[in-house]
Amino acid sequence: MTNALKNAKTFTFNMILLKSVSKWFGSQAAVDEIGFEAKKGEIIGFLGPNGAGKTTTMRLILGLLRPTSGKILVFNEDPLHKRLNVLANIGYLPENNPLYGEMKVWEYLQFISDVKNLKNPTDITDLAVQLDIEEVLEKKIEELSRGFKQRVGLAAALLGDPDLLILDEPTSGLDPIEQDKIKDLIKKISKNKTVIFSTHILSEVEDIASRLIIIDRGSIVYDGKKPKGRGGVEKLFKKSVKK
Amino acid sequence: MTYRNMFALYKKELQFYLNNPIGYIVIVLFGVFANFLFVKDIFLYGSASLRPFFDILPWLMMVFVPAVAMRTFSEEKKNNTIEILLSLPISETQIVLAKFFALLTIVAVGLLLTLSLPVSLYFLVTTTGSRIYIPELLIGYLGQIFMAAAFLSLSMFYSSQTKNQIIAFLASVITIFFLIIFSTDFVASFLPFIIQTGLAYLSPITQVGALSKGVVDIRAVYYFLSFIIVFLFLTIIDVERRD
Numbered sequence: 001m002t003n004a005l006k007n008a009k010t011f012t013f014n015m016i017l018l019k020s021v022s023k024w025f026g027s028q029a030a031v032d033e034i035g036f037e038a039k040k041g042e043i044i045g046f047l048g049p050n051g052a053g054k055t056t057t058m059r060l061i062l063g064l065l066r067p068t069s070g071k072i073l074v075f076n077e078d079p080l081h082k083r084l085n086v087l088a089n090i091g092y093l094p095e096n097n098p099l100y101g102e103m104k105v106w107e108y109l110q111f112i113s114d115v116k117n118l119k120n121p122t123d124i125t126d127l128a129v130q131l132d133i134e135e136v137l138e139k140k141i142e143e144l145s146r147g148f149k150q151r152v153g154l155a156a157a158l159l160g161d162p163d164l165l166i167l168d169e170p171t172s173g174l175d176p177i178e179q180d181k182i183k184d185l186i187k188k189i190s191k192n193k194t195v196i197f198s199t200h201i202l203s204e205v206e207d208i209a210s211r212l213i214i215i216d217r218g219s220i221v222y223d224g225k226k227p228k229g230r231g232g233v234e235k236l237f238k239k240s241v242k243k
Numbered sequence: 244m245t246y247r248n249m250f251a252l253y254k255k256e257l258q259f260y261l262n263n264p265i266g267y268i269v270i271v272l273f274g275v276f277a278n279f280l281f282v283k284d285i286f287l288y289g290s291a292s293l294r295p296f297f298d299i300l301p302w303l304m305m306v307f308v309p310a311v312a313m314r315t316f317s318e319e320k321k322n323n324t325i326e327i328l329l330s331l332p333i334s335e336t337q338i339v340l341a342k343f344f345a346l347l348t349i350v351a352v353g354l355l356l357t358l359s360l361p362v363s364l365y366f367l368v369t370t371t372g373s374r375i376y377i378p379e380l381l382i383g384y385l386g387q388i389f390m391a392a393a394f395l396s397l398s399m400f401y402s403s404q405t406k407n408q409i410i411a412f413l414a415s416v417i418t419i420f421f422l423i424i425f426s427t428d429f430v431a432s433f434l435p436f437i438i439q440t441g442l443a444y445l446s447p448i449t450q451v452g453a454l455s456k457g458v459v460d461i462r463a464v465y466y467f468l469s470f471i472i473v474f475l476f477l478t479i480i481d482v483e484r485r486d
Binding site: 062063064065066080083084085087088090092094096098099100102103107111112114115116117156 | 245247248250251252254255258259262263322323324326327329330331332333334485486
């Protein structure tokens with residue numbers, strides 16, 4: 001394959017592609033005719049008020065929900081029909097970070113590593129150092145503070161060094177100090193990856209994201225570059241979201 | 244299909260019971276009740292056979308098996324950890340099978356605790372110059388494993404239908420209760436002959452009867468395999484739902 005062809009392929013390759021995607025729950029549209037694409041290396045802040053459709057969109061991308069209409073491609077494959085191929089290269093931190101509380105941290109990470117079929121056991125040790133969870137590896141997850149639980153969830157998402165990270169409200173419920181730590185971690189781990197993270201905390205987007213998508217009542221109301229300067233995101237958000 | 248991820252989930256499920264006092268309590272209670280109910284009348288039976296014991300077991304399994312299986316999917320759904328599992332590269336079929344075999348292992352351990360009975364019986368009858376027919380014993384236990392597996396698949400199906408473990412438990416116990424009494428004379432006295440014959444055929448008690456006598460009845464094996472496959476399949480369909 002020539003370099004030009006390789007470049008052309010890289011250029012057209014979307015990590016995520018959503019085209020006119022809707023998801024209805026009964027008579028309620030959780031997302032309505034949304035569409036966007038995400039390229040390699042982008043860090044997308046997915047912003048919106050509570051109930052705007054952020055989590056639904058993320059679940060659609062992961063194939064955890066079937067769209068009512070529209071087309072979704074992740075790594076150019078359908079996440080519902082090629083589920084295992086797609087999921088093998090995605091790290092996911094769900095909203096509220098559900099974990100198996102009865103397991104020790106290392107047991108949990110080993111379990112995730114085995115299910116992901118990873119060969120390298122040093123991954124867990126390296127990640128524990130990177131995410132500063134070495135001291136709690138022997139502790140049961142249910143005994144951990146919320147901040148540590150969040151880091152364990154992040155470590156699980158990062159196992160196998162996936163190309164795409166989907167983080168649903170990674171800092172929700174944390175105190176400001178822990179929020180800052182998690183923000184720094186996301187910045188650190190997001191190199192060479194496509195990251196899509198949802199939040200309703202505006203400063204988070206300002207600090208981490210390279211691109212901003214604002215969703216309101218199931219529709220995308222802004223998709224573009226992050227505004228420059230302090231307070232730019234807040235102004236844009238207030239302008240875009242209906243009261 | 245790789246089996247490493249399936250084995251990882253099997254191991255995790257098994258560890259839940261091994262690291263949890265409730266798991267031991269349920270298994271030991273089953274062992275104690277099973278031993279006691281047989282031993283209390285051992286001298287009244289007048290034969291060196293475990294058939295009276297195999298007649299008691301379905302009633303114990305009616306409670307024991309749903310108690311072991313009730314949390315399988317209910318808890319995953321309640322804590323939303325099912326979202327973790329479904330976002331990992333493991334198929335729904337592998338998830339259901341891994342959980343099924345882990346539970347079957349637990350039930351088999353419970354049955355192992357009753358092996359003291361044939362051993363005691365062996366020593367008891369040796370002193371009288373009589374003997375135990377080993378193949379009958381082994382086939383009898385095989386029949387009980389089949390029946391336990393059938394009850395497990397049913398209980399797992401109910402567990403996949405609700406977030407409430409108690410509802411899953413009660414639904415399983417009630418269904419198994421009716422399946423058991425379909426074969427009794429009590430039901431026969433109420434229903435027309437044709438209906439009673441049909442219902443009796445559906446009862447696992449009728450099917451396990453030949454196996455308890457030491458006869459390998461292919462129809463019974465076929466019945467149990469079909470029962471297990473149907474309910475595991477229904478469980479897989481539920482886990483595959485993306486509504």
